[in-house]
Amino acid sequence: MKRTITLTVNGTTYTRDVEPRTLLVHFLREELALTGTHIGCDTSQCGACTVLLNGNSIKSCTAFAVQADGGEITTIEGLAEDGKLHPLQEGFWEEHGLQCGYCTPGMILSSEQLLQRNPDPSEEEIRKGIEGNLCRCTGYQNIVKAVQHAAKNSTAKA
Structure with a gap:
């Protein structure tokens, strides 16, 4: 059964229905098309999937999207401002x-x-x-x- 979540990603708020087992990395890449978050090892060893959740770095391959419900996420796409590199x-x-x-x-x-x-x-x-x-x-x-x-x-x- 799907669950409705709301997250703010790179300053934009999204509300989506997701399967409870959907990993945050897959939500970002597949649902929001933010492919800068990479899938490396799927075991939290490599860090390629690291994003900021409420200011804390997390490995999004080991977090469920529903766990981020209500949170603020920053991906690599969200660092640059007005076309100027961070x-x-x-x-x-x-x-x-x-x-x-x-x-x-x-x-x-x-x-x-x-x-x-x-x-x-x-x-x-x-x-x-x-x-x-x-x-x-x-x-x-x-x-x-x-x-x-x-x-x-x-x-x-x-």
Whole structure:
């Protein structure tokens, strides 16, 4: 039996009927066509499906859409404003923090949570903040540089 849920995703409110077993990642990708949230391992190991739910990073492959009912979700598509890259997106671009790009949305959203809580993290704090996200291409050094770039540029704007 379907259940009606209402969520705000990237600033837009949606009300939909969903099967209680529908994973949040599938709801975002299939129901809302927000394909920036990637499906990697389906076991919460890789972090490619990371989104922000009420400001907290979660792995959407292990959360049901009904659990997010009433919540605010931010996906990678919701970070840029008015066509201008978010400082983290800019940092990944400038510091070559991506190669294949598959892990990038999850890395950026995990980093966003980190920077919201700690606007000037050390390299060790950045590595700890992204440890739930796996990258098979970069070796992480440029990802760390990208987050440092964002922290520096976010602080300069404040």
